[in-house]
Amino acid sequence: MRNPVYKHNMNTVNWTLWLLLAMTYCALTYNPLYQLLLFAALAAAAVSGKQPLKTYVKTGLLASAIPLFVNTFLIHMGETVVYTIPASVNLNGLEIPLPIFAGPITIESTSVGVVMTIFLVNMLTAFQIFNSTTTPDAILRLMPSSMPGVALITSISLRFIPTVAADHSSIRDAQVSRGVRLDSGPLRARIRNHASTLAPTVITALERAFNLAESMASRGYTGGRTRYRHERWGRSEKIVSLAYMLSLLLTLHAKYAGAFDYWPYESTRLPAPSLLALMPLAALAIPILLKNERR
């Protein structure tokens, strides 16, 4: 999937705070109303940045299929029974036991499954929005300028991981094509056969590292550098940071004040919305006001 870097008029520090707030809020409540409102705030941020919200939601829904299934069919807690799965079914005279599935399907368990679905969609959407507006390089640039080498080395290492993984995949393909059994046969032979993929992977990674060093030196890398990107850190950025930090504190306070309290197994009736719990959501929608004018 193509994953461009979306331009957005919010700096990396504020995107990091935004992500922290979204994750904290999401993790602290089982209340479906708050989770849905959180989704609305995230969706607004994604849409305002012209990001592919549909793809994000699809990823979240795919990831949540298992918890939804487990909660609906395997967890039998709750009092409002919709249907009871029998201990066995008779198929053409053949008695098939349903040992794990047997039991009641309840509204409460299904509700937990639904809340977990929204929870996962929210978590993944927040991460994908963050990932699409920032890069590892941008995050590493937050390191103090007294340690530029550390940031660069970390950045290169991060970039190297998928490259080495891709190399290993190609090497694996090449060796399997020569008849090397990596997934079948006796364990000892398989371990030995894996050497035929690991040795070239390590050597290739070392060769790549050397080539990269040559390329960096050829472009004048000696350690001292200026910075192309200087992220804005003016009054408006400071105000946004402050808003996120206050919202984060407010979220924690709301949790300890009981504003998020709701447990679907105990009741399917939602408590009245709390202003304290709703306020941090407004901060998550700040990216709408700062839409993509410049990076």
Add this chain to the structure above:
Amino acid sequence: MNAVELRNVTYRYPERDDYALRGLSLKVREGEFILITGSSGSGKSTLCRLLNGLVPRYYGGALSGSVTVDGMDASKHTVGEMSTHVGLVFQDPESQIVMSTVEDEIAFGLENRMLGAGEMEERIRWVSRRLGIAHLLDRRTNELSGGEKQKVVLASTLALKPRVLVLDEPTSQLDAESRMELLRLLKSLTGEGITVLMVEHCLDGVVGRADRVFDIDSGRKVILKVKPHKAAKKPKKTSGEVVLEVRGLCGGYGGRRVLDGVNLEVRAGECLAVTGRNGSGKTTLVKHFNGLLKPVAGSVRLFGMDTRETPTEVLARKISYLPQNPSDMLFCDTVEEELEFTLKHLGVGGDVEATLKKFGLAGHRDSYPRDLSVGEKQRVALAAVLVSNPGVVVLDEPTRGIDAASRETLTSTIREMAAGGTAVVVVTQDRRLAADVASRELRLGGGAVEG
């Protein structure tokens, strides 16, 4: 004034008895476009590294003679200092990219040059417009195609505005159209006073662009006169049995569909060329032939075996696959062991001695394969996949990075195999190879068969 001047340069890598370069002399005038050719292992890459001081500073070894680039004596300046005059672009773009976005990658060298943000922005805009990659600036570098990466790497070097640009086989991963585009661009740079030295095996499209060709083997300039290619007589279409049958094949990687309803039959004794632009699905298609990829829809049958149900290691007894990068295969201590390794794992017999001789590797039997030149590695990998005498052979971009002599060997080997009843499938961007060996061409475009 000469932009580049080499006087009687001799160089030997540490712990090697043979010379990488011996008594080399060369003068290149400012604004010239020089093509450097030579056989595999003749020292072309060493020459490139010599021009910006990587050799001998990074490699050690013994150097004699003098190297002057843009008036600077390479032996008296650091690589960093030389980089302000010489831009060096290597063969594999993947191994040169440092940053995670295109814009940051182009800025990398400029930041090293300690330029101000304004000037960097100006240069990034200039070079991205010049190379037609302005639309890529926000893209992540790990998501670019091979051709796009090559342009980004070139852009990050050009942004430094070097007086001399040295390129070590920059077109090896480009399709024919992108290659011509790059050659046109390099020619236009010379009009701006930039001197271009390009190492390249393939002379197609060079006429009218390069001013001179320097043959490193003879140490002489040669007159740029490329004979029009006369395609060898096309192998006859064969009526042998169908060994590979592809029906309505749809498939791809990680949920991304690359192939869309491909139908194909390959017969014993024929050579099929699979062509198409970068990203058209050529490698994806052939990886379905030996079960490395399983069809999402449709079917692939090899000698009647359904590749969806048969493990690759079993199919491997009938089909050999040479990957794009021969180094992916090579890990044994000697060339001979590489061939024996294949036979051992396939559980079949084969004539190692004859295969070594056939590919001109008898003299390298005890060499460590990864120490060999690109062309020699290619020959070892080819020998290692062909030693088992398979019924179907798939070669993925086999001419990449190999010299004219290795190419001749490859062409005759393919013809011999086809004449002997082996079905050969060659994935290639190389029009000349396709014309020389293929009895049929399958052109892919957007994951489907064109035409």
